[in-house]
Amino acid sequence: MKVLKTPQEWAKVRIEILAGGQSIGFVPTMGALHVGHMELVKASLKKCDFTIVSIFVNPTQFNNPKDFETYPKTLENDLKLLKESGVHAVFAPSTKTMYPTESEMALSFGSLENVLEGKYRPGHFSGVGLVVSKLFNLVKPQTAFFGQKDLQQIAVIKRLVADLSFQIQIEVVPTKREADGLAYSSRNVRLSDAERKTALILFDSLSKAKKELLDGQEWFAVRQNIEKDFQSSADTKLEYFDLVHPESFKLYSSFDSSQKSSICVAANVGDVRLIDNLPVID
Numbered sequence: 132m133k134v135l136k137t138p139q140e141w142a143k144v145r146i147e148i149l150a151g152g153q154s155i156g157f158v159p160t161m162g163a164l165h166v167g168h169m170e171l172v173k174a175s176l177k178k179c180d181f182t183i184v185s186i187f188v189n190p191t192q193f194n195n196p197k198d199f200e201t202y203p204k205t206l207e208n209d210l211k212l213l214k215e216s217g218v219h220a221v222f223a224p225s226t227k228t229m230y231p232t233e234s235e236m237a238l239s240f241g242s243l244e245n246v247l248e249g250k251y252r253p254g255h256f257s258g259v260g261l262v263v264s265k266l267f268n269l270v271k272p273q274t275a276f277f278g279q280k281d282l283q284q285i286a287v288i289k290r291l292v293a294d295l296s297f298q299i300q301i302e303v304v305p306t307k308r309e310a311d312g313l314a315y316s317s318r319n320v321r322l323s324d325a326e327r328k329t330a331l332i333l334f335d336s337l338s339k340a341k342k343e344l345l346d347g348q349e350w351f352a353v354r355q356n357i358e359k360d361f362q363s364s365a366d367t368k369l370e371y372f373d374l375v376h377p378e379s380f381k382l383y384s385s386f387d388s389s390q391k392s393s394i395c396v397a398a399n400v401g402d403v404r405l406i407d408n409l410p411v412i413d
């Protein structure tokens with residue numbers, strides 16, 4: 132497995148790959164790799180001849196400096212996992228390489244900025260859009276792989292690809308969960324044992340709400356009950372629990388089984404912020 136630190140190193144490798152007629156699959160990550168990331172890697176290895184994974188903790192997408200400081204950094208272990216999985220190359224640039232000068236550029240994703248992650252993490256999607264554009268321009272893959280756990284990020288990236296005419300196919304990989312339902316996330320390692328148990332409230336509330344909606348209950352009542360569940364669970368703070376169209380992120384005020392919908396949640400467990408989502412109607 133090649134570990135490349137600069138775009139120039141990667142450019143040389145890329146020429147050889149293309150000369151050999153191989154397709155390039157790309158998995159962008161911020162490291163702290165877990166089973167969920169490895170599903171993206173597997174999908175890329177299956178579909179593409181050559182898989183490159185990037186590891187870069189992108190400062191411009193953290194609206195909260197403490198979240199950036201405490202974001203887990205486990206490069207050595209990440210490289211080991213990737214090597215074992217059969218990944219061909221890792222692009223692990225420095226911050227100076229990605230941002231030689233402090234960027235003043237901001238991207239806006241219109242209505243996607245006004246709800247859920249866009250609303251509660253101002254500037255987050257601008258930072259994601261900026262770094263993903265840089266990575267797409269540098270790596271120039273045919274296909275890029277993203278996890279469904281970051282559902283709104285997928286909508287943002289699809290907008291980016293359409294609006295900036297990137298010739299890159301976006302593949303969405305379903306959320307990978309632990310046996311009890313907790314979605315794999317790099318942030319899970321920051322949960323204490325007790326918080327890890329409490330964190331199940333995210334998946335449990337999504338599953339409960341989905342069932343109740345499909346049983347014919349009103350969304351308003353369903354959400355009110357979930358809010359009560361969070362209030363009575365010590366050490367959790369619900370940020371949002373919303374029913375949305377999974378591509379436009381239009382918020383629904385009621386459930387309609389003839390329309391695509393997903394439920395999205397964000398909550399703090401202790402001081403760890405977690406997100407998750409569940410499709411209701413695909």
Ligand code: PAF
Nearest residue numbers: 159160161189259262281
């Ligand atoms: O999903 C992530 O890990 C990040 O948002 C991404 C896409 C790698 C951009 O930094």
